[in-house]
Amino acid sequence: MFTTRPELSGDFGMVASTHWLASATGMGVLERGGNAFDAAVAAGFVLQVAEPHLNGPGGEVPILLWSEAEQKVSVVCGQGVAPAAATIERFAELGLDVVPGTGLLAATVPGAFGGWILMLERWGTWSLADVLAPAIHYAEHGVPVLERISATIGSVEELFRQDWPTSAATWLPDGNVPKPGSKLANPVLAATYRRVVAEAEAASSTREGQLAAARKAWYEGFVAEAIAEFSATTAWRDSSGEVHGGLLTGDDLAGWSASVEEPLTYDYRGYTVAKTGPWGQGPAFLQQLALLDGFDLDGMDFLGADYLHTVTEAAKLAFADREAWYGDTDVPMADLLSPAYNAERRRLIGDRASLELRPGAPGGRAPRLPVFPDPGTASDAPGLSGARKPQGVGEPTVGKGVGEPTVSRDGMVKGDTCHVDVVDRFGNMVSATPSGGWLQSSPTIPSLGFCLGTRAQMFWLQEGVATALRPSARPRTTLSPSFALRDGKPWLAFGTPGGDQQDQWSLNFFLAVVHGRLNLQEAIDAPMFHSEHFPSSFFPRGSRPGVMHVEDRVDAGVIAELRRRGHEVEVQDSWSLGRLSAVARDGAFLKAAANPRGAQGYAAGR
Template structure:
């Protein structure tokens, strides 16, 4: 029996592209049509998303990708998560009166990693030139694109703040002094000129790879780095979290000059014939693997994939996995992260016993031998951060919160993320979740048309933790693309924006595909849910014990059962939670793709 879906699952043999904006997906497909591979298409799609979703990502942001290259025949992770600047020390932040790193402004900035990661992908895995992948983004920046209502609303809410406190942002986002109207044609001529100048400098070198290297130099050691360095050296601005606080940033040209993106092995876990590949514990990706390790002991296939027991087990597993994230995850270059123990059968058999037929309201990290002191110190920091009484909303869900101020401050309009999945006819695959550099996160750099990230807010200003602020350390990002193999065959790229909710939405999506035989669109269209039971990664780092937000089209019967099990239910409107996309390659070579109908902008394209 066929199931109604909001749109078809795309199927073909030539190539598929799915992303969180229809223009970006079309750009990626155009690259495939011109003979590019999945990596070329992902890069072009990524730069296009910086133009059409500037409240969700930008050139000053970050980018992790999980990729499969047929040439190398292995899954790898490209890490474009920039680390903390050399002057970003706990002592410095406390000396300027900061106890919790703000969610926006100059102090929240780490080194921008996205551009170098895109160039690394293009150089080592792609086939096209810098010009070919940048030209679509330049077109939309120069000639305009229809501004999404959500972007226009974000700018309108910040217009007064920009005029008063971030005048460089007003120049970019308030053309002619006014906020752009929803769906109006919007241009970013400054960014178009930045990319055009970068192209001229890149093309002064001969050869594709040499031009890519020149582009990297131009961004991190040329005129772009010089503009960023000059701005951070002189600017003293309000960060948006505190009406009285005026701060200088710590990022410098030397920080940019020494940065380069890296390639590393994925963290993976085997589950019912699948091998799921994620970033390492410098991201939150392994929480999905931990949740699968816990759920391996339950008969998930026998459950209704939108029923109360399915939701209950998924949420309770995530509570345990995210509790461990808070204690143990961080940059492995700076801390010993016990991932092998956290994913072991013995550890998860013990942890699984904590999942009962009652909702937990306690934060229950596991105890790893040798880490008892770290556990106690981190729990003390979390308790000091407090518990929300008004609601914790990750960026995609912020539109559901009741706003208590007539004028938004920058920190009250958090940014979010975008996602891209691409599979080409040769079987190359990309899953990537670019983010940061939001128009509302940091003041625009004069003359460049873009702004920096605010990823430093994910550090704690307490010594001795895996997530303690330190120069050169990567923040524990929430960005978590996924790539899965079935019986050893790479076949499934998927992901979503959504801050701490990314793996929470990916878990039911994956389980519905792996256990229930649903196609990608059917699995995406079913009601979604998530919890804010654990501490948020974003300022002000609060949590809501026992909370679940559930799309109410699961039905009143399911909601009633969840309440009886002890969950604190927050009903979300239908079609309002999550922004999943996915692409799949079957054993016979058929390619499939799907995109969420939620927010009415993601799109899958293929043939």
Template sequence: MTFTTRPTLEGTFGMVSSTHWLASQSAMRILELGGNAFDAAVTAGFVLHVVEPHLNGPGGDMPAIIATAENPTPRVLCGQGPAPAGATIEHYRSEGLDLVPGSGPLAAALPGAVDAWLLLLRDEGTMTLAEVLEPAIGYARHGHPLLERVSTTIATVRELFESDWSTSADLWLRGGEVPAPGALFANPTYADTLDRLVHEGRAAGGDREAQIDAARRAWSQGFVAEAVDAFSRKSFRDSSGEAHAGLITGSDMAAFSATWEPATTADFHGYTLAKTGPWGQGPVLLQTLGLLEALDDPAALDPATPHGIHCATEALKLAFADREAWYGDVDVPIDTLLSREYAVERVSLVGETASTSLRPGSPGGREPVVAAYARFAEERPAAALDATLGEPTVAPTGVTRGDTCHVDVVDRWGNMVSATPSGGWLQSSPTIPELGFCLGSRMQMFWLEEGLSSSLAPGRRPRTTLTPTLVLRDGRPVMACGSPGGDQQEQWQLVFLLRHLVQGQSLQEAIDAPSFHTTSLPASFYPREAEPGVLVVEDRVGTDAVAELERRGHSVRVSDPWSLGRLCAVTRDADSGVLRAGANPRGMQGYAVGR
């Protein structure tokens, strides 16, 4: 038996895996009280806002993929807010900007996470708003032990908070000091915000769904929208070094609602994988798996060998190049991009040595267009580390500059959900004092260049990196999984899925196994850097493998042994009903629970 850092949990009642133990256990409590997977996921989502404020917040975003016991067809819940009406390329250019800032009010898309969680609760949950919010309200009002990473994050932005973001200093630097790791930390203002949502809901009467809709209106048209509108008018220093005001208005807030839409799916190795549409990077994983299958080389599907790592890396580069040219909240030729014929055509570019070029394809003969800034990213000097930026990459030391969150839940009835909440990091924008949270910075995904699939435009969703996954077999959901990690999310999921679905490793074995990713792609996050040919591997991959990868032309960067990957996963055997769960040991934070 292979040693694992923790067991793969097995049971029949319910399973939760998330990036924080308090969220996982709070969700499990909801299952024990008779709630379903969707009730539990909503509880976990709101707890994550409180206990991982450096990784996500109420002002952020959240895509999810679900399947119900009654309807196994996967559906996407889009909690990705679009650009506000005033967010034009001309406005940013008039401010002297070439890129959307990576932090501050001008980077804020409409907050989508809260409305998405409430829509999930209304449409697929069974419990009341008060019941599912009770744990989050309790942790916000009475405190929770602060993560060391939260304390470290606050310390890195202390000067900015004290000099420019005074409302954030009031919340995070009480008494002028950085809160100590493990100290009880409360956010009573945010607890008041959640309590008021519950109160506004109850005022609508006794009907559960009517209460949830009333809370959604209080968010989008009531006291939350009013506070967001007023605060967005103020200017604050952002990652550009200058002060800018935001663009979100009350009218923008009122016009937005989270939505349901069909999942984008592709078949691989006897399974069907479901992802978001190409307004997110989800189809990159589907494309990469299609490319690896088109190689018609079983050895290419083994990520434990130098050959498998090389093939996966080269396939990822091709899929990410197509992301740059084609993905966005526009008309994307996704059927062609995911077709077998296109994969066969593209995979001919996978050679014996590493590519350092950005090589998008021409689906249906269409000419690819890539941002000029991305084409010449490798020619720019590396930017200095900016502590306000979130969800980017993992440094060779294993230190993560940002990251995000994830939660998966499966219940005894077979309901399943995979969700990746993110954005609204405590360091991404000044705290709105009346609400106890800040806005996000997802608009940094946009390009300030006309004619691109991900050009900035009012009402358009940024091309998010958030990418939950649902896996089906014979039309029945069998796994929900996902990972934080920005541009690495798809890559780390690829390694995990190859190990679990193809190599037959258990959930925890596949999560624990050495991982890797490439940075040979235009980054989605400010300042949009690229490192052509760079391959980052955990040192557990081994010196012989590193030498062979370097021989093949990869510029290998060896990372700490437990630094790459943030996987969560739950499964359900569709025949026996046995449930399983695993969680990531890296960062000593992910936690699975179940019985």
């Protein structure tokens, strides 16, 4: 199969990510004696600067890792929680029945810093100053402006000028949208990270003490104080069309910390796939595997009509269960992954495309779906009671004057997030998907150089559903790093940006390696597809029943057959779907590959 670049192979270390500066940074750490955890943290902080339209310091990060010393997979949860004041009643008082997609009301505790520092503290070896040095350098001296950064800032230029002047000061240098290829700096963010390092080094002479002091500076010190003051004393226009302040307080930040959890796993034909718990959408990957385990994918033509139909119909069922059951609550995952349940669900997959959202009843429990917004109702003030206007799909979306990132065919700006994978010569592996705190999420906090995230838009303002807004609960995030073992041995760390598509594109990649027998780069380069059948996790929560996106490199006869079976196939450009990267331990070699789409993802290694 044609590949855009070779699969990398070596025995020293590999880094793959969504931006070449992050991959080069991570590889530089490995070359200087750091391990995979040090490299991933340094790369993660660089991504905040290199891809500010896709993640930032005010966002979050879930991480899956393999520790060679511990011989196990662990989850680091860097997903912050809703403020204590964030209740359904509070939003109702504001006349809102949907959490706005932008602005201060949608902020959760910024978890990225805590997540990265926890991994560095427990498994890394480098100091805080060393892992932050590359990000500080790029924030101070500037990064090359990607076309998508320029397009994103251009899409919200009017909003910044008219309503968010602190963002205009940060992202419109000399008063203009930065041009592609120009240099964009963020000296205020550089100063913030320098101060964190200075306070940490003044507090302790040890690595551990400095990391603890840095965490305190962020969640109890000057960073937390600036966030709390900004949230309490300012108000800004958000995607509801109205002006609102924030709910996040200093107590919310001080009361949260990143955590280490056990992963959820599923054994599939000699492979064990590990994902986060159902506070994220990751288990939908496992549910798809459980459904597909009953089909002979090896007997189907890879990327043929039977194959694409079967995989897509399994995705519809798994994501219907996501809508009914997943959240930061008691989720019946044992039943959802059980053989009996999936045998019953598998029988729902027929020869025709389903146009219904069909959650199951694990253990006899009756599913409860949120009441979805009517996508046919339009309003100039989406998010106000009774008013819903579709604003595009994906993670995150930007409509004119809305402010959440890539320009689609309908003129909307839509985007992804970021991802980084690392494997070192010791055998340690990391898969991390940082996101949130996009430059267009909410107004820049002028003393810090970054904005808060908007992950609370994933809560529903409806009692009794799994994703109902609750104080101090985690939103059901779409962020979904992946890890797999082969024959019980650590094998593959992988993932992709893409919001709701993450656990479709990642699954397609995994199946391409397992059933298509492609190498990592071939699997990433293969034509990609996904369903838009189920509700979006993002404001304003629209769905497109039966709609299926395929790249135009899929055979025309296959597309015709899918349409005959009832799929609403929308053909996309040749290299437009999927943003995968991956690293692997494969026998005597370490391997890596990265996505060519968008011309910015790269792998490095030797």
